[in-house]
Amino acid sequence: MNYIIFGGTGFIGTHLINLLKKEAVKPGDIIYDLDIVMPGEEGVMPGVVEKIEGVKYIRCDVRKPIDLDIATSTDDIIFNFAAVHRTPGHPDYQYFETNLYGAENVTAFAVERGITKILFTSSIAPYGAAEGLKEETTLPTPNTAYGISKLVAEKIHEKWQAGDPKHELTIVRPGVVYGKGEHGNFTRLYWGQRKHYFFYPGRKDTVKACIYVKELARFMKYRMIDNDFPGVDVFNCTFEPAYNIEQICTEMQKATDMKRFIPLIPGWILMTAAVCLVPFGGMKWGLHPARVKKLMISTNICGKKLAESNYKFHYTLEESMRDWYEDCNKEGLL
Template sequence: MVKKNLASGPVLVTGAAGFIGSHLTRRLMESGYRVVALDDLSGGFRDNLPADADFVEASVLDQDRLTKLFEKHKFRHVYHLAAYAAEGLSHFIRKFNYSNNVLGSMNLINLSVCHGVERFVFTSSIAVYGSNQVPMHERMAPSPEDPYGIAKYAVELDLRAAHELFGLQYTVFRPHNVYGEYQNIGDRYRNVIGIFMNQLALGQPLTIFGDGQQQRAFSYIDDVVWPMVACLDMPETACDVFNVGSDEPYTVNVLAEAVMDAMGVKGKIRNLAARKEVIIAYSDHGKLRAVFKDMPKPVPLTEGLKK
């Protein structure tokens, strides 16, 4: 692995103590980048990060604190992952959703423009597509159907405007249903795989909304983080958007059986009333593979669950 020039400006990772953020921080540090890991610990854990990580406990809503960090470190790159990602709850916490997921992002984009950040990498979501045809691809016009997806797309649009007006270089990744080590299985509202694992561990029935025929493609964490790190050395990825994750869709019913098999526990299923959600959602990754030619093959669901 080629080590980076440690004399260059450090990288800021927001949401660094969360699930994806902690994996990204580790991978960047292993690649030789100097990383400042920022998180308010509202959903992440300090123990997710390496002991020697330069950790800052702060919120992306704290503009004064962010300004001081940008002035002190002169960040070369910014990875923005901090968000409240409970998509299903976003209808009921609209102000909280937009405050955390839009206003915090605007703070970071403004500071990145003012301080000459070379690349702003944003973690969006396939929630921006809404109920589009599947597989969803980047050429589709986004049509988000919930406040979470609306917030993500608003940030994408603001990044585009910041590039056109001020020249800010950015890359957007749209992951989906990511799972793996360090995910918070105690979170009752986010990540169905973690929810199922926690319910099995507690001897509770697996709760499924509706008939369980909703389809999703579940993405192992390494498949998502790899291109996020690689993009910094690839000028051709600037000012572009990429779907990232697994290709193979599964119903929630099939997922429940796969999680039980991986844990060696046979649990009961409890079907709850159906909720308003996109029934079939998975994306195409042809563009990603065409650009990131050395990207490893995706980890199959059954293999990833055992990890």
């Protein structure tokens, strides 16, 4: 059996590969990491994403038709992580170019090779930015190029699944994903508290649905390897109920043996500062108007469907924070 991972050199893909190596790969199985960048290259975080023994790395650009000189079988499994995702950060066309062409080319590759199982990592961005609770059945109203591109990519994968009743498609919509190698929201939150420059932006009760990267990888293994689920299903991947920013900060401090007082700054002050500092490199400090706006709006994502499935979580929020902290400390990353 082959595990064919598009975008496998990224944050989530690397953790999934490590899990597969430990718990899934049998003699004769091969893991293929297909990515536009390879471990150790520019744009890949050194010391975090390194080549893993036994994994076959192949440079692959999903924006182009996929022609790989590898032997495949109908038992193989595709994990599609390939995406342009950081927002803000890219021109609008780049989200569509990679995320739409990528979905079309990956599903075309599956048809050509007769592969019947795909897991597609989408996003909560298709729901759009709004305070209301979002379930898997909530009508998507994306308001960014990234969110629109991800929603269309979901539909492309669903069209592939509808082409044959034997096709298995799992679409995951993770909340904020954190863990070793993330270098995003949670890493900035940790250092902001540690160095006394984080403050609550406008409010303390902003819901920030999240999931630990190792938990997400385990759910992927549960869906695609440990079980068979013919048809198509969509899962919000978050803790249930979702935590707010004050709860996350409290648990992070407990897990990392840190005690900090966090002040609250009115939202209008932050937005004014972000607008004024953009021409002077405000993005370096996370002060971009779009990012500040994201901080003050809840990502209130319902994880009830996942919680009520047969999948059992391995980590509480505090346990996951402690595990992340220990992983990073081993390599001097925090």
